[in-house]
Amino acid sequence: MADSGLFIGWGEVVRGREEKAIQVFNETIEYYGRLQQEGRIESFDVCLLDPHGGDLAGFALLRGTNEQLDAVHHDEEFEQRLTRANLIVERLGLVHASFGEEIGRQMGIYQSAVAELV
Numbered sequence: 001m002a003d004s005g006l007f008i009g010w011g012e013v014v015r016g017r018e019e020k021a022i023q024v025f026n027e028t029i030e031y032y033g034r035l036q037q038e039g040r041i042e043s044f045d046v047c048l049l050d051p052h053g054g055d056l057a058g059f060a061l062l063r064g065t066n067e068q069l070d071a072v073h074h075d076e077e078f079e080q081r082l083t084r085a086n087l088i089v090e091r092l093g094l095v096h097a098s099f100g101e102e103i104g105r106q107m108g109i110y111q112s113a114v115a116e117l118v
Contacts, residue, residue: 002042002063003102006073008082009059011091021088028081032062041068055091069096 013021032044041064048058062069072078073094086092098106 001100002065003098003100004064004066004069005097005099006062006069007059007093007095007097008062009056009091009093009095010085010089011055011057013057013089014087017088024081024084024088028060028085031077031081032060035062035072040064040072057089061097066102 029046032041032046035041036043041062043063044060045063046058046060049056062072064072082092082094
């Protein structure tokens, strides 16, 4: 069961790169679909945000186990795709995310640290 994620967020498209942005976006969605079909991730969601004055224009959330996501994160094709995207959008970022049962584990670590530092 997916208890971890890779949150990949991005800002606005670099002016003049709009056509390439569409190409890279479509190729990336196909890649995520392939990762899911091959069982390398459990699922993924993509979200485009309405203009809101902030830095985040959209994000993808890849879901899987820690092991699956670690393998994908360190896969050369994944790294190449991130590099290409970074040339087309502003403020590309990747953050590990926790949910489901992983939140309990993370909270246990936090509670131990709090108890130690009181």
